[in-house]
Amino acid sequence: MTFPSEPLPPDPADNASADGVWSKQIAPKIVRFKDLARCGDEIWIEHQGMLYRLRETRQGKLILTK
Structure with missing residues (x-):
């Protein structure tokens, strides 16, 4: 997986005057957890008939489990 070389722009929710800057600067496949x-601190993902749990730890790390 590759990541953009530039830092993410500010979160539009944190800045009411973003005016769509977020959608123009970042590829649509990047989604903030x-x-x-x-x-909450977890989501469930279905992939090819299997369920996966993606959760955030107290230290801010992400863990993906079956």
């Missing part, structure tokens, strides 16, 4: 897990 906090946007996926809006109401």
Whole structure:
């Protein structure tokens, strides 16, 4: 997996005057975890009939388990 060489732009939720800058500067496949897990610290992902749990630890790390 490759990541953009430039830092992520500010979160539009943190800046009401973003005016769509976020969608123009970053590839649409990059999604912040906090946007996926809006109401908690985990999400469940279905992939090819299998369920995976992606959760954030207290230290801010992500763990993916079957």
